[in-house]
Amino acid sequence: MHKSPIMQLISSYFISHPSLTQVLLYAGIIVSLWLIEAVVLASSWKDKWKHTLTNMFFILTALPVQLFMTIFLLMVSVWAISHNWGLLFMLPHPNSIFVKYIIGFIVLDFCEYIYHVVMHKVKTLWNFHLVHHSDLDLDVSTTVREHPVETCVRMCFLILWVFLLGASFGVLLLRQTIQTIANITSHTQFKLSPRANNIVSLVFITPNLHHVHHHYELPYTDCNYGDVLSIWDRLFNTYHNGLPKNELLFGLDTHMDKEVNASFIKVLKIPFAKKNA
Numbered sequence: 001m002h003k004s005p006i007m008q009l010i011s012s013y014f015i016s017h018p019s020l021t022q023v024l025l026y027a028g029i030i031v032s033l034w035l036i037e038a039v040v041l042a043s044s045w046k047d048k049w050k051h052t053l054t055n056m057f058f059i060l061t062a063l064p065v066q067l068f069m070t071i072f073l074l075m076v077s078v079w080a081i082s083h084n085w086g087l088l089f090m091l092p093h094p095n096s097i098f099v100k101y102i103i104g105f106i107v108l109d110f111c112e113y114i115y116h117v118v119m120h121k122v123k124t125l126w127n128f129h130l131v132h133h134s135d136l137d138l139d140v141s142t143t144v145r146e147h148p149v150e151t152c153v154r155m156c157f158l159i160l161w162v163f164l165l166g167a168s169f170g171v172l173l174l175r176q177t178i179q180t181i182a183n184i185t186s187h188t189q190f191k192l193s194p195r196a197n198n199i200v201s202l203v204f205i206t207p208n209l210h211h212v213h214h215h216y217e218l219p220y221t222d223c224n225y226g227d228v229l230s231i232w233d234r235l236f237n238t239y240h241n242g243l244p245k246n247e248l249l250f251g252l253d254t255h256m257d258k259e260v261n262a263s264f265i266k267v268l269k270i271p272f273a274k275k276n277a
């Protein structure tokens with residue numbers, strides 16, 4: 001039966017929101033990795049928990065923005081699909097699984113690379129993105145450390161990409177699942193062995209690569225912008241193979257204040273501080 005665009009929108013809103021299985025999957029991965037990190041690597045459970053608590057507050061600010069803007073994201077997707085609009089529809093066999101899902105996913109990942117570069121290169125946007133980089137102890141909880149203004153900017157960009165490409169709910173859902181798992185694992189304190197990293201990083205962003213992106217000083221901060229795939233960094237010469245653990249220092253040379261970085265409220269205010277203007 002043919003569904004009206006409004007019905008499609010309503011059903012896709014529910015489809016695209018994490019189902020119980022998805023939430024359990026994400027929560028399961030985060031909690032398991034966090035516990036393993038705590039058992040294997042943490043010198044103090046209390047310090048690790050304090051650090052995690054600061055980052056967990058960002059879930060509370062991101063969630064309303066994310067949920068509200070998803071409505072617009074789906075409206076744009078419904079409109080594009082019902083009008084056969086977007087770059088993906090210019091390809092041969094636009095409704096094939098290959099174009100819709102595989103090409104759609106790869107192009108969306110490239111868009112995410114562009115977004116990340118823009119967040120670093122445009123000063124006003126960098127002031128918000130640096131909140132993610134300001135974490136002095138990178139662990140799995142850093143995944144959710146994102147200023148709510150960045151959440152809004154990220155969603156605006158995503159809506160733009162969906163409009164330009166004509167991306168369907170299906171590929172958005174696929175992207176959301178793979179991207180979330182990739183983001184969680186790339187922030188974990190565990191690294192791959194150099195040999196395994198050399199193989200996996202041929203195509204994917206590994207923790208080893210993303211750790212370099214969180215190193216406190218340039219040019220490392222401007223390396224490894226990739227989200228799921230590392231091919232864009234290799235293509236545009238922003239790739240770095242990884243730094244030895246003893247050379248890595250997380251944070252930003254401009255924002256190394258421990259007390260500020262450990263306070264949710266103070267971190268929220270960083271982008272509005274005078275020295276950033």
Ligand SMILES: [Zn+2]
Binds near residue numbers: 116120129133213
């Ligand atoms: Zn970054």
Ligand SMILES: [Zn+2]
Binds near residue numbers: 132142187210214
């Ligand atoms: Zn990160």
